[in-house]
Amino acid sequence: MNWVLFRRKLVDRIAFVGAAAATLFGLVFLFWILWTTFANGVAALNLKLITEMTPPPGADGGLLNALYGSAVMVVLAIVIGTPIGLCAGTYLAEHGRNTRLAAAVRFVNDILLSAPSIVLGLFIYELIVVPMKHFSGIAGGLALALILVPVVVRTSDEALRLVPDRMREAAFALGLPGWKVSLQVLFNAAMSGIVTGVLLGVARISGETAPLLFTALNNQFWSADINAPLANLPVVIFQYAMSPYDTWHSLAWAGALVLTAFVLALNLIVRLFARRRSSK
Amino acid sequence: MTPNAKSPTPPDTRRGDNDPGPDAAPDHASSAFSSARPHGGLAERAFRLITAGAAWLVLIILLAVAYSMASGGWLAFKTFGLGFITSTDWDVVNGQFGALVAIYGTLTTSVIALIIAVPVSIGIALFLTEIAPVWSRQPIAIAIELLAAVPSIIYGMWGLFVFAPFLATNVEPWINDHLGTLPVIGPLFSGPPIGIGTLTAGIVLGIMVIPFIASVARDVFNAVPAALRESAVALGATRWERLRYVTLPYTRSAIVGAIFLGLGRALGETMAVTFVLGNAHDLSASLLMPSNSIAAAIANEFTEADTELYRSSLIALAFLLFLVTFIVLSLAKLMLARVERNLGRTN
Numbered sequence: 001m002n003w004v005l006f007r008r009k010l011v012d013r014i015a016f017v018g019a020a021a022a023t024l025f026g027l028v029f030l031f032w033i034l035w036t037t038f039a040n041g042v043a044a045l046n047l048k049l050i051t052e053m054t055p056p057p058g059a060d061g062g063l064l065n066a067l068y069g070s071a072v073m074v075v076l077a078i079v080i081g082t083p084i085g086l087c088a089g090t091y092l093a094e095h096g097r098n099t100r101l102a103a104a105v106r107f108v109n110d111i112l113l114s115a116p117s118i119v120l121g122l123f124i125y126e127l128i129v130v131p132m133k134h135f136s137g138i139a140g141g142l143a144l145a146l147i148l149v150p151v152v153v154r155t156s157d158e159a160l161r162l163v164p165d166r167m168r169e170a171a172f173a174l175g176l177p178g179w180k181v182s183l184q185v186l187f188n189a190a191m192s193g194i195v196t197g198v199l200l201g202v203a204r205i206s207g208e209t210a211p212l213l214f215t216a217l218n219n220q221f222w223s224a225d226i227n228a229p230l231a232n233l234p235v236v237i238f239q240y241a242m243s244p245y246d247t248w249h250s251l252a253w254a255g256a257l258v259l260t261a262f263v264l265a266l267n268l269i270v271r272l273f274a275r276r277r278s279s280k
Numbered sequence: 281m282t283p284n285a286k287s288p289t290p291p292d293t294r295r296g297d298n299d300p301g302p303d304a305a306p307d308h309a310s311s312a313f314s315s316a317r318p319h320g321g322l323a324e325r326a327f328r329l330i331t332a333g334a335a336w337l338v339l340i341i342l343l344a345v346a347y348s349m350a351s352g353g354w355l356a357f358k359t360f361g362l363g364f365i366t367s368t369d370w371d372v373v374n375g376q377f378g379a380l381v382a383i384y385g386t387l388t389t390s391v392i393a394l395i396i397a398v399p400v401s402i403g404i405a406l407f408l409t410e411i412a413p414v415w416s417r418q419p420i421a422i423a424i425e426l427l428a429a430v431p432s433i434i435y436g437m438w439g440l441f442v443f444a445p446f447l448a449t450n451v452e453p454w455i456n457d458h459l460g461t462l463p464v465i466g467p468l469f470s471g472p473p474i475g476i477g478t479l480t481a482g483i484v485l486g487i488m489v490i491p492f493i494a495s496v497a498r499d500v501f502n503a504v505p506a507a508l509r510e511s512a513v514a515l516g517a518t519r520w521e522r523l524r525y526v527t528l529p530y531t532r533s534a535i536v537g538a539i540f541l542g543l544g545r546a547l548g549e550t551m552a553v554t555f556v557l558g559n560a561h562d563l564s565a566s567l568l569m570p571s572n573s574i575a576a577a578i579a580n581e582f583t584e585a586d587t588e589l590y591r592s593s594l595i596a597l598a599f600l601l602f603l604v605t606f607i608v609l610s611l612a613k614l615m616l617a618r619v620e621r622n623l624g625r626t627n
Binding site for chain 2: 008009011012014015016018019020021022023025026027029030032033034036037040084085087088090091092094095096101102104105107108109110111112114115116117118119120122123126127146149150153177178179182203204206207208209210213214217234237238241242249252253256259260263264267268271
């Protein structure tokens with residue numbers, strides 16, 4: 001038996017097993033976390049969840065106001081964040097291209113994409129909450145928009161740059177002005193990439209908790225006023241999970257299940273959809 | 281890619297003298313379109329102004345965040361000076377605030393996270409590019425990426441209610457008995473097996489950053505030129521030798537970039553750490569003891585900060601966090617950009 005060959009094969013085998021074990025490690029934790037959320041959440045799932053308000057300690061209740069508040073703030077973030085992100089992405093892909101300004105914007109945008117969300121929340125606190133002197137749903141929505149913008153900038157820039165230049169040439173040759181080329185031709189061609197980016201951004205901001213802690217704060221009661229503190233799912237989950245009360249714990253798990261199911265479903269749908277589009 | 285990129289420029293839309301600015305000076309053939317666009321119309325000018333304004337807004341946001349953290353934390357920096365960073369005091373009642381415990385906790389948890397995440401991520405990337413059957417690669421890759429999609433508050437709940445008790449009963453007593461008695465490194469591993477603490481937070485963070493490092497590593501492994509791989513195979517290299525002597529050296533700077541990206545994430549991660557770290561303002565050598573991190577301290581205490589100085593100290597913490605993550609993420613971006621250029625040249 002050739003000793004060198006044996007040793008090389010042994011090392012290769014160890015690397016093989018190590019790589020497989022590493023993958024298994026990752027998958028085990030994914031399923032462990034999902035199973036925990038599912039098992040604890042299903043037990044607390046009932047109709048009251050969407051018909052009743054968040055309860056005081058010890059009492060029964062649901063998450064209606066929190067679900068509503070979260071939905072309002074996410075919609076607010078989409079309405080504010082998507083146009084800004086799309087405009088900046090259009091600039092990068094169409095006007096800026098390889099200029100220094102575009103390079104700087106892409107660089108800064110990537111930093112913002114990974115920046116700690118709690119710092120961005122504090123920024124909105126300083127910018128909006130302090131001058132207005134109270135927490136509000138508007139501040140919460142703006143904080144989420146701030147997290148959404150870099151996601152949309154990046155994905156729309158990439159989607160637009162994938163549009164072949166021949167399409168631009170054809171549109172210009174027909175005599176269309178630049179803005180019509182962008183709005184009517186390029187956005188159409190890049191639509192699936194842009195929508196994918198926005199939806200992934202929505203999945204991300206739906207679960208964000210830290211930036212809402214001191215912008216939207218929370219609200220024990222029903223409130224549709226976005227100029228006042230607004231209940232929202234992540235902060236309710238945080239407060240209820242950290243509390244010593246069992247009824248609050250089970251509500252927190254139910255909320256966690258709803259949130260996780262929503263976020264993961266959005267992710268899976270987008271990924272499968274995007275893959276089918278690209279393989280066509 | 282754009283062999284005739286200049287062709288759509290009609291003679292009457294040459295760039296005028298009144299159109300200066302960075303986008304008027306294309307430094308690359310593919311920039312031709314920016315100057316090709318007719319710019320006479322009002323709508324066209326408005327469109328340009330709006331999109332360029334949005335791009336500038338991205339730059340302004342970053343500067344504004346930095347400025348607002350610096351000005352918000354100014355009172356704390358002015359009151360405590362350099363002592364803010366070197367002091368371990370966090371005495372709310374007497375108005376003494378020092379950041380060292382939170383800084384230490386942030387760094388130790390992030391280092392533990394990287395110790396776990398780096399080898400696992402590279403293993404996953406190796407598995408996905410060389411070992412796994414082709415049909416299984418996409419589903420496994422998606423599953424690993426879903427780890428990044430799970431909201432961090434879910435990691436926190438799972439960590440607090442399931443993982444920390446699991447560690448406390450099954451793992452930490454063993455660590456106490458076997459590692460805690462060792463010379464030199466013993467103090468790191470001795471302490472009450474309560475489950476909540478630096479080690480637990482580090483492990484949870486490690487799991488959270490695995491998908492970020494693994495997906496970059498997988499992409500760059502896949503981008504290694506086929507010729508290099510094939511020549512290694514032709515020389516009879518095993519899978520491990522291909523990884524060790526071809527793939528890793530070729531992708532080194534991207535892997536370092538990915539690790540910095542993971543570090544940036546770990547440093548700023550808030551909710552999961554808030555749940556499992558224990559929010560204790562004590563400096564302890566033991567990894568089993570509760571500790572604190574910058575992000576967790578802000579999340580736990582900001583709404584309770586009732587004095588100007590208290591609030592300013594927390595914002596000063598945020599400024600330090602922002603500064604450090606900015607540096608780390610910039611390095612990550614530079615390393616990754618360098619590889620993109622290299623790959624662009626060789627492919």
